[in-house]
Amino acid sequence: MTKYETNILQSSDGTFSCGFYNITNTYNITSAFTFSIWYSNSANKVIVWSANRGRPVHSRRSEITLRKDGNIVLTDYDGTVVWQTDGKFPNVRYVQLLNTGNLVLKNSSGNIVWQSFDSPTDTLLPTQRILATTKLVSTTGLQVPSHYTFRFSDQSILSLIYDDTNVSGVYWPDPDYQYYENNRNLYNSTRIGSLDDYGEFFSSDLAKHQARVASDRSLGIKRRLTLDYDGNLRLYSLNNSDGTWTISWIAQPQTCMTHGLCGPYGICHYSPTPRCSCPPGYKMRNPGNWTQGCKPIVEIACDGKQNVTFLQLRNTDFWGSDQQRIEKVPLEVCWNTCVSDCTCKGFQYQEGNGTCYPKSFLFNGRTYPTPFVRTMYIKLPSSLDVSKKPIPQSSIHDYTPSGLDCDHVNTITAEAVRNMNKIGGEEPKWFYFYGFIGVFFIVEVFFFAFAWFFVLRKEMRSSEVWAAEEGYRVMTSHFRMYSYRELVKATERFKHELGWGGSGVVYKGILDDDRAVVIKKLENVTQNREEFQDELHVIARINHMNLVRIYGFCLERFHRLLVLEYVENGSLANVLFNSKVLLDWKQRFNIALGVAKGLAYLHHECLEWVIHCNLKPENILLDENLEPKIADFGLAKLLSRSGSNQNVSRARGTIGYIAPEWISGLPITAKVDVYSYGVVLLELVSGRRAFDLIIVEDKTKVHEMLKKFIKMICYRLDNEKSLWLAEFVDFRVGDEFNYLQAKTLVKLAVSCLEEDRKKRPTMESIVESLLSVDLARS
Numbered sequence: 001m002t003k004y005e006t007n008i009l010q011s012s013d014g015t016f017s018c019g020f021y022n023i024t025n026t027y028n029i030t031s032a033f034t035f036s037i038w039y040s041n042s043a044n045k046v047i048v049w050s051a052n053r054g055r056p057v058h059s060r061r062s063e064i065t066l067r068k069d070g071n072i073v074l075t076d077y078d079g080t081v082v083w084q085t086d087g088k089f090p091n092v093r094y095v096q097l098l099n100t101g102n103l104v105l106k107n108s109s110g111n112i113v114w115q116s117f118d119s120p121t122d123t124l125l126p127t128q129r130i131l132a133t134t135k136l137v138s139t140t141g142l143q144v145p146s147h148y149t150f151r152f153s154d155q156s157i158l159s160l161i162y163d164d165t166n167v168s169g170v171y172w173p174d175p176d177y178q179y180y181e182n183n184r185n186l187y188n189s190t191r192i193g194s195l196d197d198y199g200e201f202f203s204s205d206l207a208k209h210q211a212r213v214a215s216d217r218s219l220g221i222k223r224r225l226t227l228d229y230d231g232n233l234r235l236y237s238l239n240n241s242d243g244t245w246t247i248s249w250i251a252q253p254q255t256c257m258t259h260g261l262c263g264p265y266g267i268c269h270y271s272p273t274p275r276c277s278c279p280p281g282y283k284m285r286n287p288g289n290w291t292q293g294c295k296p297i298v299e300i301a302c303d304g305k306q307n308v309t310f311l312q313l314r315n316t317d318f319w320g321s322d323q324q325r326i327e328k329v330p331l332e333v334c335w336n337t338c339v340s341d342c343t344c345k346g347f348q349y350q351e352g353n354g355t356c357y358p359k360s361f362l363f364n365g366r367t368y369p370t371p372f373v374r375t376m377y378i379k380l381p382s383s384l385d386v387s388k389k390p391i392p393q394s395s396i397h398d399y400t401p402s403g404l405d406c407d408h409v410n411t412i413t414a415e416a417v418r419n420m421n422k423i424g425g426e427e428p429k430w431f432y433f434y435g436f437i438g439v440f441f442i443v444e445v446f447f448f449a450f451a452w453f454f455v456l457r458k459e460m461r462s463s464e465v466w467a468a469e470e471g472y473r474v475m476t477s478h479f480r481m482y483s484y485r486e487l488v489k490a491t492e493r494f495k496h497e498l499g500w501g502g503s504g505v506v507y508k509g510i511l512d513d514d515r516a517v518v519i520k521k522l523e524n525v526t527q528n529r530e531e532f533q534d535e536l537h538v539i540a541r542i543n544h545m546n547l548v549r550i551y552g553f554c555l556e557r558f559h560r561l562l563v564l565e566y567v568e569n570g571s572l573a574n575v576l577f578n579s580k581v582l583l584d585w586k587q588r589f590n591i592a593l594g595v596a597k598g599l600a601y602l603h604h605e606c607l608e609w610v611i612h613c614n615l616k617p618e619n620i621l622l623d624e625n626l627e628p629k630i631a632d633f634g635l636a637k638l639l640s641r642s643g644s645n646q647n648v649s650r651a652r653g654t655i656g657y658i659a660p661e662w663i664s665g666l667p668i669t670a671k672v673d674v675y676s677y678g679v680v681l682l683e684l685v686s687g688r689r690a691f692d693l694i695i696v697e698d699k700t701k702v703h704e705m706l707k708k709f710i711k712m713i714c715y716r717l718d719n720e721k722s723l724w725l726a727e728f729v730d731f732r733v734g735d736e737f738n739y740l741q742a743k744t745l746v747k748l749a750v751s752c753l754e755e756d757r758k759k760r761p762t763m764e765s766i767v768e769s770l771l772s773v774d775l776a777r778s
Contacts, residue, residue: 009097014040015222016101020064021047023056032056035064035074035083037101037116039222043243048101048123048224049116051083054144066095070105070113089113101125121145124195124225130158132191132605136227147260147291148231152191154543157184158203160233160251162259167363169320171259172233172252183207195225199235199248214248223248231258256366259319263293267316267365267392279365279378280311280386293363298381302342310335310346310377313367313391317348317374321361323481328354338379346378360481367393482563484556486512487519494521508566516566517551521559542610546598548621548631564631568624572680573617575626576687585729585737587626588684592745593770594628595620599677600763602633603670611668615676616657617683656690660703660755671757677766678752679706681745687730703755710753713746744773 008019021036035051051074058077065073070089074082091107098104102125103116117128122139124130135151153159153170157179160172169175173182180186184205193203199214199221206212214223214235222238233251238244252258256268262276263285269275278284278294286292300306323344326334331349334356338344341358348357362378380386488494490509498506504523511517536553543549549565572591575581583591595615602610612619612633621629659675662668679690686693694705716724725746729737748769754760761769 009095010040011097011099011101013099015099016040016048016097017045018097018103020057020062021045021050022059033059033062037097037103039101039224039238041240041243042238042245046224046245047121048125049103049121053121053139055082057082066092066105070107072105072114085114087114100127102128122227126195126197126223128194130193132156136233138227138229138231140229146229146231148227148258150227150233152193152205155179155186156191157186157205158191158193160227160231160258162231162364164260167260167320167361169259169364171231171257171364174257175319180207183210195223195235197223199223199237201225201235201249212249212251216246216248230255230261254368256368259364260291262365263291263363265294265296265362265365266290267313267367269367269392277390277392279313280389280391281378281380281384298384300342300379300381304342307382308339308379309382310338311380311386311391313376313378315374315393316365316367316376318346318359318362318376319364319366321359321363323358323360326356326358329356330354334358335377338377344379346376348374348376350374480552482552482554482561484554484559484561487554487561487563490517491519494519509563511563515551518564518566520562520564522562539610542602542633544598544601545627546594546629547601547633548629565629567621567629567631569622569626571618572620572622572628572684575622576617576683577689582732583626585733585741588730588733589738589741589745589770589774591620591622591626591628592681592684593767593774595630595677595680596763596767596770598628598630598633599673600767602630603673603763611670612673612676613668614654614657615673615680616654617680620680656702659757661757663703666757669757670763671760674752674760674763674766675757677763678749678760681749681752685730685742685745685749686728687732706753707755710750713750717743717746717750741773744769 008017010017016037017040018037019035020033021038023032023034034047034053034056036047037049038045038047057074061077063075065075067073070092071085071087072095073084076082085105089105089107091109092105092113093108094106096104096106100117104112105114107113117125118134120128120130120134120136122136124136130136130151132152135149137150138146138148140146147162147164149161149163151159151161153161157170157173159170161170162168173179173184185207186205190204193201195201197219199217200211201213202209202211212235214221214237216237222240223235224238225233225235227233231252232255234247235249236245237248239246255261255274256270258268261274262268265278265282266276267279269277276290281297282294283297284290284293285295300308323341326337334347334349337356338347338358343360344358345362346359348359349355365376487509490511491507492509494505494507496508498508498518500506504521507519507521509517509519536550539550548567551563551565553563554561569575569581575583599612599615602612610633612630614632615630619630619632621631623629657676657679659672662672682693683690690706691702694702694709713728725739725742726735728746729742748761748766751759751761752766
């Protein structure tokens with residue numbers, strides 16, 4: 001490393017360089033290096049990929065090695081492995097840096113077995129693709145990954161997302177608009193995006209394939225698409241003459257629309273350039289670091305003894321964290337709603353339509369011009385005098401000066417002064433006549449407008465005028481806090497019980513918006529309110545068509561309830577084992593595929609790693625189209641536990657479906673769900689319970705008997721082939737089943753039930769196997 005300046009690998013055309021990059025000069029840190037790729041001719045050697053972001057190595061005795069097993073390994077001065085390719089690459093011969101900036105491993109046949117393009121950091125290069133499994137993550141100092149990501153959302157829309165432990169949200173495309181208003185396509189099964197050599201960025205979700213185009217669109221320009229530290233996505237073009245970069249396209253031209261820039265309680269405003277400020281009554285938490293935001297000068301206690309008031313901030317909003325949406329109410333009602341709720345930190349009120357949004361957390365604060373008058377009221381102690389404190393406002397649009405509002409209702413009085421010109425000291429003869437006609441016309445217009453609004457309101461709601469409001473209703477209804485009174489009303493005092501289990505009792509209810517929901521009363525929940533709510537917000541970000549949606553929760557006193565999607569046809573167990581409804585083969589295969597997709601999402605695609613821990617037919621629900629939806633996937637995170645995975649395993653699970661490692665006390669991994677999925681596959685194919693297949697009297701010997709049964713299946717599959725398989729498939733299906741699909745499902749079940757969990761497949765590979773056999777059949 002002492003000769004690091006010469007230890008550089010270059011692409012054949014010299015465009016890119018790869019080696020140890022000295023971050024000392026950039027961040028004033030001594031002897032720190034990353035193994036990176038950069039543009040050779042750029043003035044400041046802009047990094048486009050790093051192996052060890054956030055974990056630099058020392059200047060002495062650190063090395064990068066291509067080992068005999070085909071892996072590239074980066075070690076620090078003490079021999080500690082900091083990064084490696086970590087794969088099985090037979091016959092690897094060399095490492096090569098391509099002219100595209102792609103670092104690759106090639107075998108003896110010249111085929112690429114590993115490439116850096118598959119694991120981007122914060123930059124996408126021309127010809128490089130972003131897929132469902134990849135993402136860009138912004139970089140802060142020391143090449144540390146930050147909270148901003150660029151990836152496909154759960155709706156298959158390529159998005160900029162602020163993702164922190166407590167807060168997560170899309171800020172581009174604009175979340176205030178529907179996907180079609182943002183010229184995007186929803187739920188496209190293909191997730192792929194790429195930048196070409198012309199400076200055009202294509203994505204599978206772009207409506208009518210309208211690419212995002214660089215302002216200097218042409219061939220021959222070196223480019224990079226980078227998610228910068230401030231959360232904005234920018235396309236850069238390199239000036240070959242001086243090595244400088246110019247911006248040729250930007251995703252978010254309004255900087256203050258980026259989430260999290262000013263941290264909790266901070267407000268982003270234009271003066272005229274973007275800057276952060278704390279509202280009156282707050283101070284900066286950590287001077288010099290706005291990501292930590294502001295904190296209250298005086299905390300508001302929840303004992304009810306402290307008088308509170310609200311500071312009015314016009315043209316200001318703290319986007320998200322809405323506790324609820326209350327329509328067509330006067331300011332006083334909104335005011336009192338927030339006063340009576342200790343968790344409410346403030347509320348937004350839209351004058352004109354009277355819409356109220358109480359907020360549990362003040363984040364993403366910004367002032368900005370809007371066609372609707374949005375006013376934010378933040379809760380402050382009455383004892384705190386902020387009347388002389390400046391209020392953050394943007395200087396790029398007009399606004400009415402804000403101040404501390406101590407009244408419950410804000411009354412605005414306006415006087416109109418009309419100067420009438422007189423001719424010769426006398427009023428015109430026709431003045432009163434035309435005045436009368438004008439007043440009559442105004443009254444008539446008002447009357448017809450009044451009638452049109454109330455009589456034709458239903459028709460109007462289906463028009464584009466109401467589309468945005470309806471879209472917002474759908475968006476906000478996805479997850480929110482419900483009051484206990486709301487849920488008592490929805491269930492008619494918990495009258496309609498659907499069933500009960502180890503996690504609690506389940507009821508059916510109807511919300512005020514006529515949505516049928518399931519309301520689950522949780523038992524054995526011992527976390528405090530904050531911990532429970534934090535975990536709920538993590539689970540709320542989970543969204544997949546094969547998972548039951550969580551609409552919200554209730555946290556009042558000792559009540560702990562979840563509000564869930566109601567699924568029409570009940571559980572797979574009821575349909576498969578008890579119902580008169582017969583699942584045909586196509587439906588069974590679709591259920592197997594859907595459950596696999598749901599588990600693969602939980603294991604591999606979620607922002608937070610989730611293990612179900614109790615997969616069984618009772619927890620697989622079927623909607624009106626018999627599409628499967630996995631239920632109870634978040635309860636492993638919510639029910640009582642001391643924190644270790646082993647304790648989770650003992651708290652949950654059903655005999656017959658639990659993996660052998662639970663009994664042996666090994667740490668729990670996603671492979672326990674794979675095991676349970678294997679049992680479900682056997683039951684789905686045979687139409688019988690696992691206990692009926694193995695005929696066991698002593699339930700402590702379930703794993704032993706199931707192991708013998710799997711050996712028998714393997715033998716009969718290899719020797720008796722189609723004859724035995726026809727006997728194993730549910731006799732009610734008859735001969736109406738696909739042999740290739742049935743054989744694949746049984747083979748997958750066998751591999752899922754391997755006693756050694758390392759030999760079990762991942763849910764991603766299972767999905768791929770099922771999709772391939774489904775495509776082969778079609």
